[in-house]
Amino acid sequence: MTSNSNSCDIFCRVVDNFGDIGVCWRLARQLASEHGLSVRLVVDDLLSFGKIAPAVDPDTPVQTVDGVTIAHWLESIDLDQSACLVIEAFACELPESYLQRMVATRNPPVWINLEYLSAEPWVAEHHLLPSPHPTLPLCKWFFFPGFTSDTGGLIRERGVETSWSLALAQPSGPASVFVFCYPGAPLDSLLDAIEVRGEPTTITIPGHEPADKPKHWRGPQAESASKAAPVLEFRSTDFVAQPLFDDMLRRHAVLFVRGEDSFVRAQWAAKPFVWQIYPQPGDAHRIKLDAFLDLYCRGLDAAAAEAMREMWRAWNEADDPAMPGAWDNFMAHLPALQAHAVRWAERLAQMPDLASNLLSFYKKNAKI
Secondary structure, three states, X not given: OOOOOOEEEEEEOOOOOOHHHHHHHHHHHHHHHOOXXXXXXXXXXXXXXXXXXXXXXXXXXXXXXXXXXXXXXXXXXXXXXXXXXXEEEOOOOOOHHHHHHHHHOOOOOEEEEEOOOOOOOHHHHHOOOEEEOOOOOOEEEEEOOOOOOOOOOOOOOOOHHHHHHHHOOOOOOOEEEEEOOOOOOOHHHHHHHHHHHOOOEEEEEEOOOXXXXXXXXXXXXXXXXXXXXXXXXXEEEOOOOHHHHHHHHHOOOEEEEEOOHHHHHHHHHOOOEEEEOOOXXXXXXXXXXHHHHHHHOOOOOHHHHHHHXXXXXXXXXXXXXXXXXXXXXXXXXXXXXXXXHHHHHHHHOOOOOHHHHHHHHHHHHOOO
């Protein structure tokens, strides 16, 4: 059995809400549209997928959207053949039947385990390490996205850079804050802090569960609502297609993001942002959070860097009494944080993007 040398299969299990499928969908579209690959995305949760890709029909097991073939990953799945480039996203484990397809090909595919994004120093040491299968004549390669030239880079489609000049422009009217968070985020504390600061602020909250919280919020504004105009204005929006999501980020002055996909998109939006990292056992996520801050804050004024660290620490606590002071300090340094966000995005854009790095590695290792 042979495979089309231009073919790529990406396997994804939706574990972390929308982060896993968000990353895989962006990568699949870019490999297809910019690099001309025949891409098949095999995913287990079409319902969640459809929230960020409205054209996806959750009841159709095989369909084509934006030039990508989408296959529903069911227990009984038995794909007709393997691709030449196989990407196993986030150690999701390939079906046994697919592994046998890989073995049966005349030239075994290049098999990539696409890992989670991290700024931890050990990532560069493990990037591109081989992992031979214990029983089959196959080898899997660890591929780590990252923020430095000795890692796999970040997803960056063509045209991302066009928004950076706009990012430096000061938004007119009320301050605008975008809040995409997990249910456990200290949203009430943040709303109190914003209201106490007294600046008219528009807050956009996508999705459904966190968006319900402002309905039950009772901060200082509630006591004086009859005496003064409201300081906070809430806007709720459903999930949208990824290009519209990116545009939404660019239209706000401050971004609160979560997980991996929106974390990267906030950086390409070149706006001051606060990241809510997905909690891990033993507080392992805090090491990952601090590693990114250490890297991101290089070249940032010491006072602005401390304001950013303080705000991130407060946002990643269930209920942090330091939130009011952290928000005040963060906003006081907003101009410096905005200028730094643009410099950071410009530096990242000087490196090859994730899709290009993946294809470069594939071409060096493929036996075509």
